[in-house]
Amino acid sequence: xxxxxxxxxxxxxxxxxxxxxxxxxxxECKALVADPFxxxxxxxxxxxxxxxVIHARTAADAWAIRQADELVIRTNExxxxxxxxxxxxxxxxxxxxxxGGGRAPFGDEAGAVAVx
Numbered sequence: 543x544x545x546x547x548x549x550x551x552x553x554x555x556x557x558x559x560x561x562x563x564x565x566x567x568x569x570e571c572k573a574l575v576a577d578p579f580x581x582x583x584x585x586x587x588x589x590x591x592x593x594x595v596i597h598a599r600t601a602a603d604a605w606a607i608r609q610a611d612e613l614v615i616r617t618n619e620x621x622x623x624x625x626x627x628x629x630x631x632x633x634x635x636x637x638x639x640x641x642g643g644g645r646a647p648f649g650d651e652a653g654a655v656a657v658x
Contacts, residue, residue: 546648550617552596554610559603563615565594565648568641590641592648593628598636608638615640621647 546565551558568590596615598604607613608627616622623646629639 544649546594546617548618550596550615550647552598552607553612553614553616554607555612557606559598559607561596561598561603561607563594563596565592565615565646567591567646567649568593590643592623592646593639593641596638596640598638601634601636604636604638613640615642615647617647623647 545567546563548562550561550563552561553559596607598607613625613627614622615625623642623644625640625642627638628641
């Protein structure tokens with residue numbers, strides 16, 4: 543499976559935000575970094591399938607995304623998946639580390655997952 547870098551839309555509790563993202567399969571990230579989650583544990587009690595970093599346009603956007611209960615990431619191709627913020631990041635840089643547990647919204651094996 544390949545990685546993804548570029549613009550995406552994050553839907554945070556129903557509100558869309560335009561952000562940029564760097565997304566990789568979790569197995570690839572795990573091979574590069576001994577413990578990509580540090581002390582954060584695992585996504586929803588299970589190992590995620592993909593991880594990444596999103597860069598919001600403003601610190602206020604990053605904060606709104608961080609505080610949301612329901613998060614969906616959607617690529618320009620229309621592929622999407624639910625995700626969670628695994629580390630709050632530095633709000634002055636507007637970066638958030640994220641992880642998804644479903645089918646990755648990028649790469650050859652990505653499937654479009656309809657999220658209401």
